[in-house]
Amino acid sequence: MRHELLLTAIALILLVTDIMLKPSQKPRIIPVAMVLFSIHTIAGFFPAQEGILFGGMFRATPLISMMKNVLNVGVLIILLQSYTWLMKEENRDKMSEYFILMFSTLIGMYFMISSGDFLMFYLGLETATIPMAALAAYTHHQTKSAEAGVKLILSSALSSGILLFGLSLIYGSTGSIYFSDVALFYGTEPMQVLAFLFFFSGMAFKISLVPFHLWTADVYEGSPINVTSYFSVISKGAASFILVLILYKVFFQLIDVWQEVLYIISILTMVVGNLFALRQKNMKRFLAFSSIAQAGFILLGMIAGSQLGMTSVIYFVLVYIFSNLGAFGVVSAIEAATGKINMNDYDGLYITNPKLSLLMMLAMFSLAGIPPVAGFFGKFFLFTSAASAGYYWLVFIAVLNATISLYYYLMVVKAMFINKTETPIATFRSDGMTRAGLILAGLGIVVVGFWSQVYEFINSLSVGLLY
Amino acid sequence: MTGTIPLQYFLIISTLMFFTGIYGFLTRKNLITMLMSIELILNSVNINFVAFNRYLYPDNLHGHFFSLIVIAVAAAEAAVAIAIIINIYRNFRSIDVDKVDEMKF
Numbered sequence: 001m002r003h004e005l006l007l008t009a010i011a012l013i014l015l016v017t018d019i020m021l022k023p024s025q026k027p028r029i030i031p032v033a034m035v036l037f038s039i040h041t042i043a044g045f046f047p048a049q050e051g052i053l054f055g056g057m058f059r060a061t062p063l064i065s066m067m068k069n070v071l072n073v074g075v076l077i078i079l080l081q082s083y084t085w086l087m088k089e090e091n092r093d094k095m096s097e098y099f100i101l102m103f104s105t106l107i108g109m110y111f112m113i114s115s116g117d118f119l120m121f122y123l124g125l126e127t128a129t130i131p132m133a134a135l136a137a138y139t140h141h142q143t144k145s146a147e148a149g150v151k152l153i154l155s156s157a158l159s160s161g162i163l164l165f166g167l168s169l170i171y172g173s174t175g176s177i178y179f180s181d182v183a184l185f186y187g188t189e190p191m192q193v194l195a196f197l198f199f200f201s202g203m204a205f206k207i208s209l210v211p212f213h214l215w216t217a218d219v220y221e222g223s224p225i226n227v228t229s230y231f232s233v234i235s236k237g238a239a240s241f242i243l244v245l246i247l248y249k250v251f252f253q254l255i256d257v258w259q260e261v262l263y264i265i266s267i268l269t270m271v272v273g274n275l276f277a278l279r280q281k282n283m284k285r286f287l288a289f290s291s292i293a294q295a296g297f298i299l300l301g302m303i304a305g306s307q308l309g310m311t312s313v314i315y316f317v318l319v320y321i322f323s324n325l326g327a328f329g330v331v332s333a334i335e336a337a338t339g340k341i342n343m344n345d346y347d348g349l350y351i352t353n354p355k356l357s358l359l360m361m362l363a364m365f366s367l368a369g370i371p372p373v374a375g376f377f378g379k380f381f382l383f384t385s386a387a388s389a390g391y392y393w394l395v396f397i398a399v400l401n402a403t404i405s406l407y408y409y410l411m412v413v414k415a416m417f418i419n420k421t422e423t424p425i426a427t428f429r430s431d432g433m434t435r436a437g438l439i440l441a442g443l444g445i446v447v448v449g450f451w452s453q454v455y456e457f458i459n460s461l462s463v464g465l466l467y
Numbered sequence: 468m469t470g471t472i473p474l475q476y477f478l479i480i481s482t483l484m485f486f487t488g489i490y491g492f493l494t495r496k497n498l499i500t501m502l503m504s505i506e507l508i509l510n511s512v513n514i515n516f517v518a519f520n521r522y523l524y525p526d527n528l529h530g531h532f533f534s535l536i537v538i539a540v541a542a543a544e545a546a547v548a549i550a551i552i553i554n555i556y557r558n559f560r561s562i563d564v565d566k567v568d569e570m571k572f
Contacts, residue, residue, distance in 0.1 A: 126540045130547050137551050143558045147567050149551045157544050161508035168515035175524040218570040
């Protein structure tokens with residue numbers, strides 16, 4: 001409960017502080033928010049009390065607080081990276097709203113991950129989704145941002161509706177909404193399979209798996225870039241965490257059904273995400289489709305239904321947070337400094353901005369899964385877990401897809417290091433906060449890969465199917 | 468329970484409402500109408516919850532509470548959605564989805 005209480009207190013403090021500040025003093029909210037959130041992130045790592053609250057609606061276990069810590073680290077990096085953009089004149093009046101909205105979505109995700117029944121799960125999901133639409137429409141005078149907001153709120157409301165219909169059928173067939181009771185009474189009756197499929201479709205919208213991915217690219221392109229990185233990393237990570245928990249803890253009797261569903265959806269997601277990423281020229285859209293393809297790989301880890309499966313999913317999300325935030329950090333730093341967002345603007349970046357290019361290269365290698373960096377180990381464990389459950393063909397297809405993805409990730413590296421242009425992006429120096437965010441992401445990409453204790457720690461907390 | 472409406476009737480109505488909502492969401496071109504279709508979906512869920520609770524599990528109240536929470540959340544969602552739609556109107560001078568198409572594949 002400490003995570004939730006602390007973050008709610010921080011959001012309220014910021015809200016009150018914002019009222020008391022004069023318009024000219026508004027930028028002071030940024031260091032306050034950063035310091036408070038850093039304290040919150042560090043406090044999260046101290047061991048917390050385990051237990052069940054509100055008659056089973058809220059659970060706290062070491063595994064769950066570790067998931068929350070993973071999300072916290074990601075949000076901290078995003079906050080640091082958004083400093084330059086927040087300090088722009090157009091955001092001066094509303095910069096505290098950025099923090100408050102972001103923290104309320106994070107509180108929703110905490111409750112969603114900690115939920116012990118479907119009511120709390122639904123509330124957490126909506127608390128995480130509704131403020132996010134406001135974040136997407138944050139630069140409300142830009143048509144693209146407004147369009148992203150409306151696309152996000154409508155598609156997520158539809159997906160919640162579908163998910164809720166599934167939940168109502170689950171309630172009808174089991175008579176309970178508590179995870180532990182539903183797990184006891186859940187079988188493979190047609191109505192229960194149908195209910196599960198409704199539920200899974202709703203979740204697939206949130207993780208942007210393939211038949212439900214069409215909102216992703218537009219919302220990612222239209223939103224402010226730091227909000228985009230928040231969607232692609234934190235919101236996707238939180239939804240993957242709760243999906244793996246619910247699949248393993250509630251629907252374990254249905255394992256034959258959801259393994260088939262995951263099999264098909266993960267192949268579709270990887271293939272479609274990769275093929276569409278190939279033809280993107282805008283970096284935001286490119287990263288959107290790359291993140292769809294990465295979601296396909298996450299499903300690959302879930303399919304095993306073993307302890308290894310859960311470990312590999314959490315570990316991959318941790319690695320993915322660092323690598324994607326490395327890439328988004330560079331894109332956002334360049335956009336804030338020059339306003340350029342297309343891939344061919346990156347030609348010759350290495351000559352003018354070598355450090356940024358190196359970080360971008362690290363991030364791209366990590367997303368593609370090239371050995372020395374963390375992304376390789378993330379993918380490796382996902383493949384191991386799927387192969388250990390006997391899914392050799394699926395792993396084969398996934399390896400093929402990883403090879404395709406290598407092509408487009410290396411296109412970015414090629415643009416920066418090899419392509420020559422007469423007008424490269426001029427040399428610029430970001431401010432301290434942004435640089436700290438970039439360095440943290442870069443460190444994460446390297447350290448998480450080499451420091452095997454991270455993986456072993458996650459493995460010691462994970463659990464397989466209950467049975 | 469002789470003389471009362473059977474549970475199946477409620478389920479048929481709610482399923483019809485659900486798919487009317489999906490159909491409306493996919494075919495309507497006006498953002499407000501799309502929002503109304505979503506409300507239809509959420510209300511079909513409410514009917515389901517309340518009917519299941521009343522007929523099958525009268526000794527607990529989970530279904531009633533769930534539908535109350537769904538109503539509250541639907542209100543919050545509609546508030547944010549309408550605010551965003553007003554913003555769309557200011558930017559595009561229209562709330563027709565065919566006009567809101569600056570970003571495409």
